[in-house]
Amino acid sequence: MPQSPVWSEISAALCVFSILLVPLAVAGLALTNNGLGKTRSAAHAMLASMCVVAVAALVYIAIGFSWEGFAGRSTHVAIIGGKPWDWIAAQPFFLRGQELSNSPASLAVLLQMFAVGIAAMIPLSAAADRWRFGAICASSAVMSGWTYPLFAHWVWGGGWLSQVGVIYGLGRGFLDTGGAGTIHGVGGLTALAVVWLIGPRTGKYSEDGMPVGIPGHNLVHVVFGCILAWAGWLGLNSAGAMLFGGIPPTALVLVGINTTLCAAGSSLVAVIVTKIRFGRPDASISANGWIGGLVASSAATAMISPAAAIIIGLVTGGLVALSVEWLEMYLRVDDPGGAVSSHAVAGLWGLLAAGMFAGIRTAGAPGQWLAQLVGIATLVGFVLPMTYSLNWVLNRLIHYRVESDGERQGMDLYELGAGAYPEFMVHSDDFIQR
Amino acid sequence: MRPIGFLLLLAGWFLVLAALEMLNAATSRAIFVLAGMAIEILGLVLVFRANLIQTEVED
Numbered sequence: 001m002p003q004s005p006v007w008s009e010i011s012a013a014l015c016v017f018s019i020l021l022v023p024l025a026v027a028g029l030a031l032t033n034n035g036l037g038k039t040r041s042a043a044h045a046m047l048a049s050m051c052v053v054a055v056a057a058l059v060y061i062a063i064g065f066s067w068e069g070f071a072g073r074s075t076h077v078a079i080i081g082g083k084p085w086d087w088i089a090a091q092p093f094f095l096r097g098q099e100l101s102n103s104p105a106s107l108a109v110l111l112q113m114f115a116v117g118i119a120a121m122i123p124l125s126a127a128a129d130r131w132r133f134g135a136i137c138a139s140s141a142v143m144s145g146w147t148y149p150l151f152a153h154w155v156w157g158g159g160w161l162s163q164v165g166v167i168y169g170l171g172r173g174f175l176d177t178g179g180a181g182t183i184h185g186v187g188g189l190t191a192l193a194v195v196w197l198i199g200p201r202t203g204k205y206s207e208d209g210m211p212v213g214i215p216g217h218n219l220v221h222v223v224f225g226c227i228l229a230w231a232g233w234l235g236l237n238s239a240g241a242m243l244f245g246g247i248p249p250t251a252l253v254l255v256g257i258n259t260t261l262c263a264a265g266s267s268l269v270a271v272i273v274t275k276i277r278f279g280r281p282d283a284s285i286s287a288n289g290w291i292g293g294l295v296a297s298s299a300a301t302a303m304i305s306p307a308a309a310i311i312i313g314l315v316t317g318g319l320v321a322l323s324v325e326w327l328e329m330y331l332r333v334d335d336p337g338g339a340v341s342s343h344a345v346a347g348l349w350g351l352l353a354a355g356m357f358a359g360i361r362t363a364g365a366p367g368q369w370l371a372q373l374v375g376i377a378t379l380v381g382f383v384l385p386m387t388y389s390l391n392w393v394l395n396r397l398i399h400y401r402v403e404s405d406g407e408r409q410g411m412d413l414y415e416l417g418a419g420a421y422p423e424f425m426v427h428s429d430d431f432i433q434r
Numbered sequence: 435m436r437p438i439g440f441l442l443l444l445a446g447w448f449l450v451l452a453a454l455e456m457l458n459a460a461t462s463r464a465i466f467v468l469a470g471m472a473i474e475i476l477g478l479v480l481v482f483r484a485n486l487i488q489t490e491v492e493d
Binding site: 164 | 455464468
């Protein structure tokens with residue numbers, strides 16, 4: 001992908017401002033995840049979110065950036081068939097030798113430190129109410145120290161996926177300026193792997209195999225989290241477009257418009273689909289639709305037209321709403337936060353849509369759709385087995401799932417010793433005879 | 435079933451990489467990339483199926 005060789009002070013300032021909005025996406029996702037979980041695990045969910053972001057930032061700066069690097073820096077290259085395959089960066093640990101100024105590489109470090117936190121938080125919502133605290137931190141460390149940096153190097157660090165345009169003539173190479181695949185695809189597929197390993201919540205499926213509805217405990221948190229995330233995504237997409245898409249600051253207006261249109265279209269379709277399916281709009285699935293729209297917009301938001309952003313959003317809303325139901329009902333994937341649908345499914349669709357629509361606007365990039373397919377195939381065919389294997393090993397070493405007592409009491413009491421809402425510690429199922 | 439599913443995911447990805455590396459014509463390259471993705475979908479189906487059976491057994 002093209003990089004701006006020299007940045008003016010105004011460009012750097014705009015980029016820093018955009019990056020500093022990204023923690024709002026972290027806060028929004030944490031609040032949404034918290035609201036979609038049970039009352040008795042609310043404090044656990046928020047503390048786990050904070051610790052995941054902390055672990056991710058520390059591990060990423062310690063070793064993650066060494067594997068990810070930045071385009072133009074030293075890397076390990078394998079020559080296959082006479083062609084260079086840049087597969088991993090070769091930077092020193094702890095950012096040694098990295099000048100931290102207003103250079104694009106420095107700004108990328110700052111953005112990535114926040115972005116890796118977002119990616120590591122995604123599995124939290126899928127495995128809510130049953131994932132042990134220590135295991136959450138260990139899994140986050142593995143993701144921010146290896147899984148995320150490796151794929152991010154391929155896409156953003158000058159790796160082979162970003163080079164398929166130059167080497168194989170596939171458009172501009174794999175396009176993912178805001179992280180639809182790099183952040184949300186990796187996070188969402190890891191969420192799926194963790195849910196497979198950890199299994200559904202106790203009581204989620206009845207004896208005849210039908211899922212039991214376990215509603216989120218605070219839909220105000222969920223929807224407010226979506227609005228916070230919107231502000232964060234405006235920053236994420238803007239900074240990503242400038243750093244990894246070579247977009248000038250003048251194009252940031254289009255980024256803001258497209259991000260919003262995509263989320264708006266997606267959430268409204270989710271509202272309509274749930275109204276048709278259940279007779280009334282479902283707030284939690286509609287919120288997932290909003291998040292899914294933001295995720296799908298991230299692939300190439302500065303390179304598509306507003307009309308294309310609306311189309312992408314409309315399709316995302318339908319995909320998210322239907323896949324939440326499908327995963328829960330037919331595939332027995334108990335994902336309380338809808339992370340697999342709103343991050344993995346929406347992210348992969350966003351990448352595909354970028355191949356379909358980005359070529360129209362940027363004209364003269366034949367093969368872009370094939371580059372996007374190669375990226376999607378890499379996420380599903382390589383990242384998913386890798387993240388599953390790593391989490392499988394971790395699960396063997398430190399058991400992921402909390403004991404049945406922990407699930408019954410709630411993660412707050414069992415792991416933290418105190419609840420989030422001490423004045424409202426009454427649960428209806430406490431009175432059910434066992 | 436699950437290990438075979440994951441092996442199919444990897445096999446599909448290797449087919450996609452091989453298509454990039456070994457084929458030059460745009461059409462044949464696209465066909466082989468799509469074939470690789472079809473194998474990945476088959477692998478995903480197997481892994482989902484294995485998960486379904488496991489949760490049914492545990493219930």
